[in-house]
Amino acid sequence: MASDLVEPGPRKSVLFDVDGTLIDAVDNQRRVWAAWAGRYGLNADEVYRVALRTRPLETFAKVAPDQDPRKCLDALHELEDDDVRSGDYAAFDGASELLGNLPSGAWVLVTSNYEHRVRGRFTRTSLPLPRVIVDAAAVEEGKPSPVPYLLAAEQLGVRPENCLVIEDAPSGVEAGLRAGMAVWGVNTAGPVAGVHRHFASLREAAPSILAFARLEGSAGEG
Known part of the structure; x- marks a missing residue:
């Protein structure tokens, strides 16, 4: 019956910075x-x-x-x-498990580095790769411009207000905020100015990130 149909909510996506967020480099x-x-x-x-x-x-x-x-x-x-x-580097604790448990197509990498290096590092650290990587070559303006994050949302087909940015650096936080997205900070002793939520580590943030991607939580909570 039509009255039993539930209208699906807006699709949500997680947009990850790479260096300092997923890779300890x-x-x-x-x-x-x-x-x-x-x-x-x-x-x-x-x-x-x-x-x-x-x-x-x-x-x-x-x-x-x-x-x-x-x-x-x-x-x-x-x-x-x-x-x-x-080089000698590693993924942050919890990164592999987090990325492996995110819904397919629900996350993207937005990096100031170049895609071939990201792929090389992810291969060496056994991290899964998403279908979309927005790198330095993809945009004319890098962070703190909102352009990289807006391009990622466009490529995913998701509205900016339904995106969650995971960052560790002030320039990336500013980029996400200017893009009109929720921004959570990780891997810093204290919150970077402007973040909606702060976590001391990626592992600490992982349950909340998964909840957001599965439409179980709000990026502005906390």
Whole structure:
């Protein structure tokens, strides 16, 4: 009978940042940028401080404005690709179980890195891959612009208000908020400004993330 039909609710999706959220690669990033800075005679700590807030081409413009940005990028890519093959890193505790239990097609990766590196790291850490990865090459504007997260929602066919962003960094949190999405912070000692919920670890957040994806909870709770 028509009166017995239940109208399905809006489909929800989880949009994950990668480095610092699913993959513990902070030390790797620091080593790569230190090696890059060494090639150009720059202060490694200063370069890394800028790199945390900007995409590579923007970083080069700030720390090495007299250098050819394409050659700078080639050097960085060489170092990062080598790290994917031989670097020592791991998935955060609970990542494999969480991703493996999410409904198929209900999650996506949104990264400032490049897809081939993400695939390499996920393969080495035995993490499952989603069907959609929005990487640095997919957008003209990176985080903190909302463009990467809005593109991910568009590719998934989900409205921004039905998306949950999982982030660890201020620029990613800002990107998710500007996209009109719920944003939860993980893997930080305290909440990043603006997050709707904060969890000290990904494992701590996992039950709530699964509940959201299965339409059992609200991203704004807590």
